[in-house]
Amino acid sequence: MPFRRQTYRNLAYLLLAFPLGAAYFVVITTGLSTGLGLVVTLLGVPIVAGTLAATLGIGSLEARLAGRLLDVDVDRPAPDVEVAFGSVDEIVATTKRVVTTRATWTGLLLVGVKFVFGIVAFTAVVAAGTTSAALLALPVLYDASGVSYTLGPYVVDTLAEAAVGAGCGVVFLLGSLHALNGLARVGGALTSALLGGPTTAATGDADA
Template sequence: MSDHRWSPRSPVAALARFVGVPFDAQTYRNLAYLLLAFPLGIAYFTVVTTGLSTGLGLLVTFAGVPIVLATLVVTLGISSFERRLADHLLDVEVDGDDGGIELAFGSVEEAIGTTKRVLTAPAAWTGLLLVGLKFVYGVVAFTALVTAFAVSATLLAAPALYDAPGVTYTFGPYVVDTLGEAVAGGGLGVLLVLVSLHVTNGVARFGGFLTDALLGGAARSAEAADA
């Protein structure tokens, strides 16, 4: 007779998954992905918007053409890096390969061919959209992480600090001044950590889905057009 208590959908298994999230290595890879999203999003956005604004502003003199082209090449590099990041940290395999675009500028014909290849690469354009979304995603994810874990740390520290000399331990409008309140706050902190880690995993999975939808979708569309 099978033991239904441990079936994948049983309450016991669900509770084990909920409590076991801090012991799952993928949780920390997801955290690393989210923490990297903030500085990467700012760096991507700064470089690409600076390149595009400068290049587009100089298009009338034709000096902007190589700047715009260089910016799109950088965007292709960003797309390639984001594919690898999703693969290594989120275990999400995104279709496509940006490294196969040949860049050659030895002659006018080669420069024209390179320009055509870059301009017709789907990832050059979906990558621009990814850069904008990554900036927003990184800011939101970082803000949510800092807020959730700052609140959790405040609650977890209550049993140790609530009666420290010269300290008035408050949580919002509430003053914690008894051991019972401090222990309750610590327990709530543990619960909030677990919930925050599950939310973190969900936000990271959404980031992987977003990357696959933009970059993998572009690759699949290109393959369908060539078929």
């Protein structure tokens, strides 16, 4: 498993989830709050429509990411929404098209889910990585000046204890990779479900 390319694609997907999820959330919430605040002046209508239309692009990007990194085929119909704000009539027509398109609302829901998923994914990857690195470094650092290692109630101060700790680190790393691969599969399944198609790829088979 540590030598499979798919594992590292899964990790890349998880690491990208946080910055992308945060960016989506900030852009969409800022656009909607600004647009809704200006609706009474009519300037807010194109802002809201444009912000909702952006969720279509976000959905397309997430579908491509799931395909490239997770090998998940998201069967998503391409939304046919023409966006134009050149006149009042075009603004009204664009707003109607955006609001009545299902992909807009699934994309909006995806933004919220991606934000939460990104936080969970980032926390899991960082926690797994730092813990594994600390355990694997035990034989080198256990007797370094100014460094004190403890595993639960035990102080690691001999090479034998450090070797046991490093062995635990290997086991922990392998278990963490299995868990992170599973988390990536969850992300792919959520994306596929929200964007309207079944997952067909074998991320789980690749990492079994």
